[in-house]
Amino acid sequence: MLLKKSKIINFFETQVLRLVFPDNKTFPNQKRFRHFSNAVYTDNLQKKTQIKSQLNKQKFGGTTSSSTLRKKRYSRKMGNSNSAPPVEDVDKIKKDTKLPVQKIKTLWYRFNDLDKHKRGFLSREDLSGIPAFALNPLAERIIDLFLPPDGPQNCSFERFCFVLAHFQPTRPETEENDLNSAYHKAKLMFEVFDRDGNGQISMEEVLKTLRQMVGSNINDDQLAQIAKRVVYESVNDESRYSTNEMPSVEMDDFLKTMDLKTVEYKMSVKF
Template structure:
C-alpha cells in the first residue's frame, strides 16, 4: 500500500475527473491538496473569497473575471470537480493528446477550441455571445489600468472590434474571435506548466 494510492482514494470520483480533465493522478492529487488548503473552513467547496486568496489571481488584471468562470450560472460555490474542470482549460496540450483521442469522445477541455471559448467568455461580460466595443473597453481598462489615456483605450477598443468584426454588426462573435486569433499559439499562451 503506497501512500499515493491511499491519498488518491480520498478524491471523490477521481477516475471520472481524470478522464474528463486529462490530469494525471499526481496532478489531480496536487490540485486536491490545493483545493483543500483554499477551503480553510473545511466546507467541501470554495467561495469567491476562498479563490481571492490565490496571489496570482489577486495581481492578475483579469483575476475577477477568471474567478467568475468558477461560478457559472450565478452559483456561489464550486466543488472539487468544478474547480478542476476550470483549471483543465489551462492544462498544457500534449502532442500525443490529439493523436490518441477517440473522435467519439468530447473535445478535451484544454483543446484550442475550448481554450478560445474560455478566453471569449472573459470578454463577453453580459454572456450574449458577442464582444461589444463597451465590453472590449471594460476589459482593456482592467488590463492596462491608468497607464493609457481613456482616448487611447477607446481607440484600441474601436480598432480591435473593427478589425475582427467581419459581418459589420459592431461586435465580435465567437467565430470572428477565433478567426482573429488563428495565428496565435493559444495552446501555449493559455497553459500553466504545473498543470500536467
Template sequence: MGSHGSHLEREPELNLILEETGFSRANLNRLHHRFRYLDRNNKGFLSRMDLYNIKELEQNPLADLIIDSFFPDGGQCVDFQGFVWVLAHFRPLEGKDSAAQDPQKPEPLNSRNSKLRFAFQLYDMDSDGKISKKEMLQILRLMVGVGVTNEQLEIIAARTVQEADEDGDGAISFVEFTKSLEKMNIEHQMSIRILK
C-alpha cells in the first residue's frame, strides 16, 4: 500500500480514529481509498484544491465553507485523520444518540449536538460565537443564488435573525440556533449515505 497504507495500518492511530469517528474498519478502508484517490500527487495530505474534486460537494452551495472546515487553523493541507474527522460529522446516526447512553464517553462527532455545532460554525464566519444578520445574508446569497434580489435577501436575513434572536442582541447564539432548529431533522439533513 505504500506510504499511504502504512498510515492506515498503524494500529494505535487506527484505533484512535475508529473511536473518535465511530466509523467501522470497512468504512475507514473506503474513506482511505477515497483519500488516496483525491491525493493525486501521493503526498499523504490533501490541499483545498484536492477537496474541490469531491463530487458530492459540486452541487453544494456551501462547498467553500465546508472545505474551509477541513482547515480550522488556516492550514494549507489536511492529513487522513483530519479528513476523516470532518467527514465523521456527516455520518448518519445509528439508533439512539450514543452520547445519551454513556456519559463517560465523549459526544460522538455525528450526534445531533455535534452536527448543530458544525453547522453553526459554518454560519459563524467570523468565529465570534454569534451569527449576525450580515453572516446570515452571506449564507443566503450562497444558498439562493440568482432569482432573488438583494433587497429580498436582506429582508429574509433580518427576519430570520429576528425570529431566532431571543435575547434581543441582534444576532443568533448557538443556543438560539439550536432552539430554532429543534423541529428540523438535522441528523438526516447532515448525513452522507456513503458514510454508513
C-alpha cells in the first residue's frame, strides 16, 4: 500500500475546511472531496448527522429547522455588535494576506462563532472543542498551525486569516511570495510533518504523522515501509544516505517531490 501525495494533500485540505466551515453545505466544490481511505476516515452517515446536530446545538442551542437556522445566522451577522472587524485590522490583513475584504468579513463571522467566551482570540480549547475534530486524526497538527507550540497560545483574528489565506485559489498573477502561491501552500504542508519545527522532516516525524492518519489499521512493519518510501521519493541524493539512519527531508526535497500544480488545485478553496 502506498500513500499517494495527492490524497495526503486532499485529506489535509478537507480537515482544515472542517475547522472553518463545519456545515457540509458551506463546502465549495463539494463533489471533488474524497476521503483519504477507508482505513483513515469512515464515511458514516450517522456520525455525520450527529456531528452536524452537535454543531447546530453548539451555535444556536437546541434542534432547529433549516429555515430557522438561516434566520438566526442572518440575525447574528446583522445584529451582533462585532458584526464587522475593526477597519484598521481589515486594512492590515488585506495588505499582508491579499484576502478580499468580503472574505475577511466571512472569516470574521466564523472566528466569532468559534470564540465561545468572546475574548477576542481562539484558544486551543476553542479549536479542539469543534465536534468535527472528533473524527480528525490530524486535529492537533492542524491546531498547531494556528497555535504554534513555541508561540503564544491564543490565536488572533490576524493569525486566523494568515493561515487560511494559504487556501485562496492560486491565480496567474499570484507571486511566489504570496501566501496562496504553490510554494507557500507546500510550505504549510511541510509544517504539518515537521513536528519540532527545525526545518527538516525526520523518519520518526513521518512515522508519527502517518500513524495518526491510519491508526491501527496498518501494522508497524508496513507503516515503516511506507515511511521509507516517502523518504526515498523525497531525497534523491545518495550521498545523504548512511547505513545507520535515513536522511531527513528538507524543504527543497519536499518541493521537488510535490506536484506543485496539484498543490495549487487541491489546496484552493472559495470561501
